[in-house]
Amino acid sequence: MKNTEPNLLGITINHRSMRGDARRFADVTRAIADGSLPGTPGRARAIQQYLTSLCDGIHHHHQAEDDVLWPVLRETAGAEVDLAELTDDHKQLDPLLDRVRAEATALAAAPADRAAAGRLSDTLATLRDLLDEHIDDEERTVFPVIRRYVNHDQWQQVENAVRKGSKIGFELPRIERYATPDELADLRRTAGPVLLLMLAAVRPGFARRERVIFG
Template identity: 75%
Template sequence: MPNLLGITINHRSMRGDTRRFAELVRGIAAGTTPNPASRARAIQRYLVSLIDGIHHHHRAEDEVLWPVLERVAGAEVDLAELTDDHAQLDPLLDRMRTEAAALAAAPDDRAAAGRLATSLETLRDLLDEHIEDEERTIFPIIERYVPEADWQRVETAVRKGSTAGFELPRIERYATEAELAELRRVAGPVLLVMLALTRPGFRRREKLIFG
Protein backbone atom coordinates (compact mmCIF):
# COMPACT_ATOMS: atom_id res chain seq x y z
CA MET A 1 0.00 0.00 0.00
CA PRO A 2 1.37 3.46 -0.88
CA ASN A 3 2.66 5.45 2.07
CA LEU A 4 0.76 8.76 2.07
CA LEU A 5 2.65 10.32 4.95
CA GLY A 6 4.69 12.67 2.74
CA ILE A 7 1.72 14.12 0.88
CA THR A 8 -0.26 14.37 4.12
CA ILE A 9 2.43 16.49 5.77
CA ASN A 10 2.81 18.56 2.60
CA HIS A 11 -0.91 19.31 2.65
CA ARG A 12 -0.72 20.23 6.33
CA SER A 13 2.21 22.58 5.75
CA MET A 14 0.46 24.41 2.90
CA ARG A 15 -2.65 24.92 5.00
CA GLY A 16 -0.73 25.86 8.13
CA ASP A 17 1.51 28.38 6.39
CA THR A 18 -1.39 30.02 4.58
CA ARG A 19 -3.33 30.31 7.83
CA ARG A 20 -0.53 31.87 9.87
CA PHE A 21 0.49 34.31 7.12
CA ALA A 22 -3.13 35.39 6.65
CA GLU A 23 -3.26 36.25 10.35
CA LEU A 24 0.12 37.99 10.32
CA VAL A 25 -0.56 40.15 7.26
CA ARG A 26 -4.06 41.03 8.48
CA GLY A 27 -2.37 42.37 11.62
CA ILE A 28 -0.06 44.48 9.44
CA ALA A 29 -3.07 45.82 7.54
CA ALA A 30 -4.81 46.69 10.82
CA GLY A 31 -1.73 48.50 12.11
CA THR A 32 -1.37 46.19 15.13
CA THR A 33 1.70 44.36 13.78
CA PRO A 34 4.78 46.41 12.84
CA ASN A 35 6.19 45.82 9.39
CA PRO A 36 9.76 47.03 9.01
CA ALA A 37 11.36 46.63 5.60
CA SER A 38 13.29 43.55 6.71
CA ARG A 39 10.08 41.74 7.70
CA ALA A 40 8.28 42.80 4.51
CA ARG A 41 11.10 41.45 2.35
CA ALA A 42 11.21 38.20 4.33
CA ILE A 43 7.44 37.79 3.96
CA GLN A 44 7.76 38.23 0.22
CA ARG A 45 10.57 35.68 -0.07
CA TYR A 46 8.70 33.12 2.01
CA LEU A 47 5.43 33.59 0.13
CA VAL A 48 7.15 33.26 -3.24
CA SER A 49 8.57 29.92 -2.09
CA LEU A 50 5.15 28.86 -0.78
CA ILE A 51 3.43 29.89 -4.01
CA ASP A 52 6.02 28.03 -6.10
CA GLY A 53 5.54 24.96 -3.91
CA ILE A 54 1.75 24.98 -4.27
CA HIS A 55 2.02 25.49 -8.04
CA HIS A 56 4.43 22.56 -8.28
CA HIS A 57 2.27 20.32 -6.09
CA HIS A 58 -0.78 20.89 -8.27
CA ARG A 59 1.18 20.47 -11.49
CA ALA A 60 2.54 17.12 -10.27
CA GLU A 61 -0.99 16.01 -9.49
CA ASP A 62 -2.34 17.14 -12.88
CA GLU A 63 0.51 15.72 -14.93
CA VAL A 64 1.58 12.61 -12.99
CA LEU A 65 -0.89 11.49 -10.31
CA TRP A 66 -4.16 12.10 -12.16
CA PRO A 67 -3.12 10.01 -15.22
CA VAL A 68 -2.08 7.18 -12.90
CA LEU A 69 -5.44 7.27 -11.13
CA GLU A 70 -7.36 7.33 -14.40
CA ARG A 71 -5.38 4.33 -15.64
CA VAL A 72 -5.65 2.14 -12.57
CA ALA A 73 -9.02 3.21 -11.12
CA GLY A 74 -11.01 4.13 -14.22
CA ALA A 75 -14.65 4.84 -13.45
CA GLU A 76 -13.94 4.74 -9.71
CA VAL A 77 -12.40 8.20 -9.81
CA ASP A 78 -13.77 11.59 -10.90
CA LEU A 79 -11.08 14.27 -10.97
CA ALA A 80 -13.03 17.05 -12.67
CA GLU A 81 -13.79 19.05 -9.52
CA LEU A 82 -10.25 18.80 -8.15
CA THR A 83 -8.81 19.86 -11.52
CA ASP A 84 -11.19 22.83 -11.58
CA ASP A 85 -9.94 23.78 -8.12
CA HIS A 86 -6.38 23.88 -9.45
CA ALA A 87 -7.45 26.18 -12.28
CA GLN A 88 -9.17 28.46 -9.77
CA LEU A 89 -6.15 28.60 -7.47
CA ASP A 90 -3.56 29.43 -10.14
CA PRO A 91 -4.61 33.05 -10.86
CA LEU A 92 -5.02 33.69 -7.13
CA LEU A 93 -1.46 32.51 -6.50
CA ASP A 94 -0.16 34.71 -9.31
CA ARG A 95 -1.98 37.72 -7.85
CA MET A 96 -0.49 37.01 -4.43
CA ARG A 97 2.99 37.05 -5.92
CA THR A 98 2.35 40.58 -7.20
CA GLU A 99 0.76 41.70 -3.92
CA ALA A 100 3.66 40.38 -1.83
CA ALA A 101 6.10 42.29 -4.05
CA ALA A 102 4.04 45.46 -3.63
CA LEU A 103 4.12 45.13 0.16
CA ALA A 104 7.87 44.52 0.14
CA ALA A 105 8.31 47.70 -1.92
CA ALA A 106 6.11 49.75 0.45
CA PRO A 107 6.13 48.14 3.93
CA ASP A 108 4.07 50.98 5.45
CA ASP A 109 1.26 50.68 2.90
CA ARG A 110 -1.56 49.20 4.96
CA ALA A 111 -3.82 49.06 1.90
CA ALA A 112 -1.27 46.85 0.15
CA ALA A 113 -1.16 44.66 3.25
CA GLY A 114 -4.95 44.48 3.22
CA ARG A 115 -5.03 43.27 -0.36
CA LEU A 116 -2.48 40.56 0.37
CA ALA A 117 -4.27 39.55 3.57
CA THR A 118 -7.55 39.16 1.69
CA SER A 119 -5.88 36.97 -0.93
CA LEU A 120 -4.26 34.87 1.78
CA GLU A 121 -7.61 34.43 3.52
CA THR A 122 -9.18 33.37 0.23
CA LEU A 123 -6.36 30.91 -0.39
CA ARG A 124 -6.70 29.57 3.16
CA ASP A 125 -10.38 28.79 2.65
CA LEU A 126 -9.91 27.32 -0.82
CA LEU A 127 -7.03 25.09 0.28
CA ASP A 128 -8.97 23.88 3.32
CA GLU A 129 -11.90 22.83 1.14
CA HIS A 130 -9.77 21.41 -1.68
CA ILE A 131 -7.42 19.38 0.50
CA GLU A 132 -10.18 18.00 2.70
CA ASP A 133 -12.04 16.91 -0.43
CA GLU A 134 -8.92 15.39 -1.95
CA GLU A 135 -7.94 13.46 1.16
CA ARG A 136 -11.50 12.19 1.66
CA THR A 137 -12.09 11.07 -1.93
CA ILE A 138 -8.69 10.40 -3.51
CA PHE A 139 -6.57 8.97 -0.69
CA PRO A 140 -8.71 5.80 -0.36
CA ILE A 141 -8.46 5.25 -4.12
CA ILE A 142 -4.68 5.66 -4.05
CA GLU A 143 -4.41 3.14 -1.21
CA ARG A 144 -6.72 0.67 -2.94
CA TYR A 145 -5.64 0.86 -6.58
CA VAL A 146 -2.22 2.50 -7.08
CA PRO A 147 0.75 0.08 -7.19
CA GLU A 148 3.76 1.00 -5.06
CA ALA A 149 5.93 1.49 -8.16
CA ASP A 150 3.51 4.07 -9.58
CA TRP A 151 3.32 5.87 -6.25
CA GLN A 152 7.10 6.06 -6.09
CA ARG A 153 7.07 7.66 -9.53
CA VAL A 154 4.61 10.28 -8.28
CA GLU A 155 6.73 11.04 -5.22
CA THR A 156 9.86 11.28 -7.37
CA ALA A 157 8.15 13.86 -9.60
CA VAL A 158 7.18 15.87 -6.53
CA ARG A 159 10.71 15.79 -5.09
CA LYS A 160 12.34 16.79 -8.39
CA GLY A 161 10.50 20.08 -8.54
CA SER A 162 10.72 21.02 -4.87
CA THR A 163 13.27 23.13 -3.02
CA ALA A 164 14.79 21.09 -0.19
CA GLY A 165 15.92 24.14 1.76
CA PHE A 166 12.31 25.29 1.98
CA GLU A 167 10.35 22.03 2.11
CA LEU A 168 12.43 19.95 4.53
CA PRO A 169 12.38 22.26 7.57
CA ARG A 170 8.65 22.77 7.06
CA ILE A 171 8.20 19.01 7.30
CA GLU A 172 9.92 19.16 10.65
CA ARG A 173 7.70 22.05 11.71
CA TYR A 174 4.38 20.44 10.80
CA ALA A 175 4.96 16.71 11.39
CA THR A 176 4.21 15.04 14.69
CA GLU A 177 6.97 13.27 16.59
CA ALA A 178 5.57 9.91 15.50
CA GLU A 179 5.51 11.04 11.87
CA LEU A 180 9.08 12.32 12.07
CA ALA A 181 10.17 8.98 13.51
CA GLU A 182 8.50 7.20 10.60
CA LEU A 183 10.17 9.52 8.08
CA ARG A 184 13.56 8.95 9.70
CA ARG A 185 13.00 5.20 9.53
CA VAL A 186 12.15 5.35 5.84
CA ALA A 187 14.69 7.97 4.71
CA GLY A 188 17.57 6.96 6.96
CA PRO A 189 20.47 9.18 8.05
CA VAL A 190 20.25 11.38 4.96
CA LEU A 191 17.11 13.02 6.36
CA LEU A 192 18.87 13.95 9.59
CA VAL A 193 21.78 15.45 7.66
CA MET A 194 19.52 17.48 5.38
CA LEU A 195 17.46 18.75 8.30
CA ALA A 196 20.60 19.79 10.14
CA LEU A 197 21.76 21.74 7.08
CA THR A 198 18.46 23.49 6.37
CA ARG A 199 17.17 24.10 9.91
CA PRO A 200 19.33 27.13 10.90
CA GLY A 201 18.43 29.26 7.88
CA PHE A 202 14.76 28.39 8.20
CA ARG A 203 14.70 29.34 11.87
CA ARG A 204 16.38 32.66 11.16
CA ARG A 205 13.73 33.38 8.55
CA GLU A 206 10.95 32.36 10.96
CA LYS A 207 12.29 34.70 13.65
CA LEU A 208 12.54 37.60 11.21
CA ILE A 209 8.94 37.11 10.08
CA PHE A 210 7.15 36.03 13.24
CA GLY A 211 9.47 37.31 15.96
Protein backbone atom coordinates in the same frame (compact mmCIF):
# COMPACT_ATOMS: atom_id res chain seq x y z
CA MET B 1 8.62 -9.13 1.36
CA LYS B 2 8.31 -5.99 -0.74
CA ASN B 3 5.82 -3.43 0.50
CA THR B 4 3.08 -2.84 -2.08
CA GLU B 5 1.06 -0.32 -0.07
CA PRO B 6 1.45 3.36 -1.09
CA ASN B 7 2.76 5.49 1.77
CA LEU B 8 0.72 8.71 1.85
CA LEU B 9 2.61 10.31 4.72
CA GLY B 10 4.59 12.69 2.51
CA ILE B 11 1.59 14.08 0.65
CA THR B 12 -0.36 14.34 3.90
CA ILE B 13 2.32 16.50 5.54
CA ASN B 14 2.68 18.53 2.33
CA HIS B 15 -1.04 19.27 2.36
CA ARG B 16 -0.88 20.23 6.03
CA SER B 17 2.05 22.58 5.46
CA MET B 18 0.33 24.40 2.57
CA ARG B 19 -2.83 24.91 4.59
CA GLY B 20 -0.94 25.92 7.72
CA ASP B 21 1.26 28.44 5.94
CA ALA B 22 -1.66 30.05 4.11
CA ARG B 23 -3.41 30.44 7.47
CA ARG B 24 -0.52 31.85 9.47
CA PHE B 25 0.55 34.28 6.73
CA ALA B 26 -3.02 35.53 6.36
CA ASP B 27 -2.86 36.19 10.11
CA VAL B 28 0.56 37.88 10.18
CA THR B 29 -0.24 40.19 7.26
CA ARG B 30 -3.57 41.04 8.92
CA ALA B 31 -1.60 42.01 12.04
CA ILE B 32 0.53 44.34 9.90
CA ALA B 33 -2.60 45.80 8.32
CA ASP B 34 -4.15 46.35 11.76
CA GLY B 35 -1.02 48.04 13.06
CA SER B 36 -0.44 45.46 15.80
CA LEU B 37 2.77 44.27 14.11
CA PRO B 38 5.31 46.69 12.60
CA GLY B 39 5.60 46.64 8.82
CA THR B 40 9.38 46.81 8.67
CA PRO B 41 11.43 46.45 5.47
CA GLY B 42 13.10 43.29 6.72
CA ARG B 43 9.80 41.67 7.68
CA ALA B 44 8.16 42.60 4.37
CA ARG B 45 11.09 41.25 2.33
CA ALA B 46 11.10 38.00 4.32
CA ILE B 47 7.34 37.62 3.81
CA GLN B 48 7.72 38.21 0.07
CA GLN B 49 10.53 35.65 -0.22
CA TYR B 50 8.65 33.04 1.81
CA LEU B 51 5.39 33.50 -0.06
CA THR B 52 7.13 33.29 -3.42
CA SER B 53 8.55 29.90 -2.43
CA LEU B 54 5.20 28.82 -1.00
CA CYS B 55 3.32 29.74 -4.19
CA ASP B 56 5.95 27.98 -6.31
CA GLY B 57 5.61 24.88 -4.15
CA ILE B 58 1.81 24.83 -4.31
CA HIS B 59 1.89 25.23 -8.09
CA HIS B 60 4.48 22.46 -8.45
CA HIS B 61 2.42 20.16 -6.23
CA HIS B 62 -0.82 20.48 -8.16
CA GLN B 63 0.99 20.39 -11.51
CA ALA B 64 2.53 17.04 -10.50
CA GLU B 65 -0.95 15.80 -9.59
CA ASP B 66 -2.35 16.90 -12.96
CA ASP B 67 0.55 15.49 -14.98
CA VAL B 68 1.41 12.31 -13.07
CA LEU B 69 -1.07 11.31 -10.37
CA TRP B 70 -4.30 11.88 -12.28
CA PRO B 71 -3.17 9.75 -15.27
CA VAL B 72 -2.15 6.96 -12.87
CA LEU B 73 -5.58 7.08 -11.22
CA ARG B 74 -7.41 7.10 -14.56
CA GLU B 75 -5.39 4.07 -15.65
CA THR B 76 -5.78 2.07 -12.44
CA ALA B 77 -9.16 3.15 -11.06
CA GLY B 78 -11.04 4.27 -14.16
CA ALA B 79 -14.65 5.12 -13.38
CA GLU B 80 -14.04 4.73 -9.65
CA VAL B 81 -12.67 8.27 -9.46
CA ASP B 82 -13.99 11.61 -10.76
CA LEU B 83 -11.22 14.20 -10.93
CA ALA B 84 -13.13 16.97 -12.70
CA GLU B 85 -13.84 19.10 -9.63
CA LEU B 86 -10.30 18.75 -8.27
CA THR B 87 -8.89 19.73 -11.66
CA ASP B 88 -11.13 22.81 -11.71
CA ASP B 89 -9.76 23.76 -8.29
CA HIS B 90 -6.24 23.59 -9.69
CA LYS B 91 -7.24 25.99 -12.46
CA GLN B 92 -8.53 28.45 -9.87
CA LEU B 93 -5.32 28.24 -7.87
CA ASP B 94 -2.86 29.61 -10.42
CA PRO B 95 -4.34 33.13 -10.79
CA LEU B 96 -4.74 33.27 -7.02
CA LEU B 97 -1.08 32.34 -6.54
CA ASP B 98 -0.12 35.06 -9.03
CA ARG B 99 -2.06 37.58 -6.94
CA VAL B 100 -0.26 36.49 -3.77
CA ARG B 101 3.11 36.90 -5.48
CA ALA B 102 2.22 40.34 -6.87
CA GLU B 103 0.76 41.64 -3.60
CA ALA B 104 3.70 40.30 -1.58
CA THR B 105 6.05 42.11 -3.96
CA ALA B 106 4.01 45.30 -3.53
CA LEU B 107 4.27 45.01 0.26
CA ALA B 108 8.04 44.50 0.05
CA ALA B 109 8.25 47.71 -2.00
CA ALA B 110 6.16 49.65 0.56
CA PRO B 111 6.54 47.89 3.95
CA ALA B 112 4.66 50.53 5.92
CA ASP B 113 1.62 50.46 3.59
CA ARG B 114 -1.03 48.90 5.82
CA ALA B 115 -3.53 48.84 2.96
CA ALA B 116 -1.11 46.72 0.90
CA ALA B 117 -0.77 44.35 3.85
CA GLY B 118 -4.56 44.17 4.09
CA ARG B 119 -4.95 43.29 0.42
CA LEU B 120 -2.36 40.55 0.76
CA SER B 121 -4.07 39.22 3.89
CA ASP B 122 -7.43 39.07 2.11
CA THR B 123 -5.92 37.16 -0.82
CA LEU B 124 -4.16 34.76 1.52
CA ALA B 125 -7.44 34.17 3.34
CA THR B 126 -9.04 33.29 0.01
CA LEU B 127 -6.14 30.93 -0.72
CA ARG B 128 -6.49 29.42 2.76
CA ASP B 129 -10.18 28.73 2.27
CA LEU B 130 -9.70 27.25 -1.21
CA LEU B 131 -6.89 25.00 -0.01
CA ASP B 132 -8.93 23.85 2.99
CA GLU B 133 -11.89 22.89 0.82
CA HIS B 134 -9.79 21.37 -1.98
CA ILE B 135 -7.55 19.30 0.26
CA ASP B 136 -10.45 18.05 2.37
CA ASP B 137 -12.16 16.90 -0.85
CA GLU B 138 -8.98 15.34 -2.23
CA GLU B 139 -8.11 13.42 0.91
CA ARG B 140 -11.69 12.22 1.36
CA THR B 141 -12.25 11.08 -2.23
CA VAL B 142 -8.83 10.35 -3.74
CA PHE B 143 -6.81 8.91 -0.87
CA PRO B 144 -9.05 5.80 -0.54
CA VAL B 145 -8.76 5.25 -4.31
CA ILE B 146 -4.97 5.52 -4.14
CA ARG B 147 -4.83 2.97 -1.32
CA ARG B 148 -7.08 0.57 -3.20
CA TYR B 149 -5.78 0.82 -6.76
CA VAL B 150 -2.23 2.26 -6.80
CA ASN B 151 0.71 0.03 -5.96
CA HIS B 152 3.96 1.02 -4.27
CA ASP B 153 5.95 1.41 -7.49
CA GLN B 154 3.31 3.56 -9.15
CA TRP B 155 3.10 5.76 -6.07
CA GLN B 156 6.89 6.07 -6.05
CA GLN B 157 6.69 7.55 -9.56
CA VAL B 158 4.25 10.15 -8.28
CA GLU B 159 6.45 11.04 -5.29
CA ASN B 160 9.52 11.30 -7.52
CA ALA B 161 7.66 13.77 -9.74
CA VAL B 162 6.71 15.85 -6.70
CA ARG B 163 10.29 15.86 -5.41
CA LYS B 164 11.68 16.86 -8.79
CA GLY B 165 11.92 20.63 -8.87
CA SER B 166 11.06 21.05 -5.19
CA LYS B 167 13.12 23.50 -3.13
CA ILE B 168 14.59 21.17 -0.52
CA GLY B 169 15.87 23.99 1.64
CA PHE B 170 12.33 25.36 1.85
CA GLU B 171 10.36 22.12 2.04
CA LEU B 172 12.41 20.18 4.60
CA PRO B 173 12.13 22.54 7.59
CA ARG B 174 8.42 22.93 6.88
CA ILE B 175 8.05 19.15 7.06
CA GLU B 176 9.70 19.28 10.46
CA ARG B 177 7.38 22.11 11.51
CA TYR B 178 4.13 20.43 10.49
CA ALA B 179 4.80 16.72 11.08
CA THR B 180 3.91 15.08 14.37
CA PRO B 181 6.71 13.44 16.39
CA ASP B 182 5.52 9.99 15.29
CA GLU B 183 5.45 11.08 11.65
CA LEU B 184 8.96 12.51 11.93
CA ALA B 185 10.16 9.25 13.44
CA ASP B 186 8.66 7.35 10.48
CA LEU B 187 10.35 9.72 8.02
CA ARG B 188 13.70 9.31 9.76
CA ARG B 189 13.39 5.52 9.62
CA THR B 190 12.68 5.74 5.90
CA ALA B 191 15.28 8.35 4.94
CA GLY B 192 17.97 7.43 7.45
CA PRO B 193 20.76 9.77 8.61
CA VAL B 194 20.65 11.76 5.37
CA LEU B 195 17.43 13.44 6.49
CA LEU B 196 18.97 14.47 9.81
CA LEU B 197 22.03 15.93 8.12
CA MET B 198 19.96 17.90 5.61
CA LEU B 199 17.65 19.21 8.31
CA ALA B 200 20.62 20.30 10.40
CA ALA B 201 21.93 22.26 7.42
CA VAL B 202 18.72 24.12 6.58
CA ARG B 203 17.13 24.52 10.03
CA PRO B 204 19.11 27.59 11.21
CA GLY B 205 18.28 29.71 8.14
CA PHE B 206 14.63 28.77 8.34
CA ALA B 207 14.51 29.65 12.05
CA ARG B 208 16.10 33.06 11.40
CA ARG B 209 13.51 33.88 8.76
CA GLU B 210 10.71 32.76 11.08
CA ARG B 211 11.96 35.18 13.74
CA VAL B 212 12.13 38.07 11.27
CA ILE B 213 8.57 37.42 10.09
CA PHE B 214 6.79 36.45 13.30
CA GLY B 215 9.01 37.99 15.96
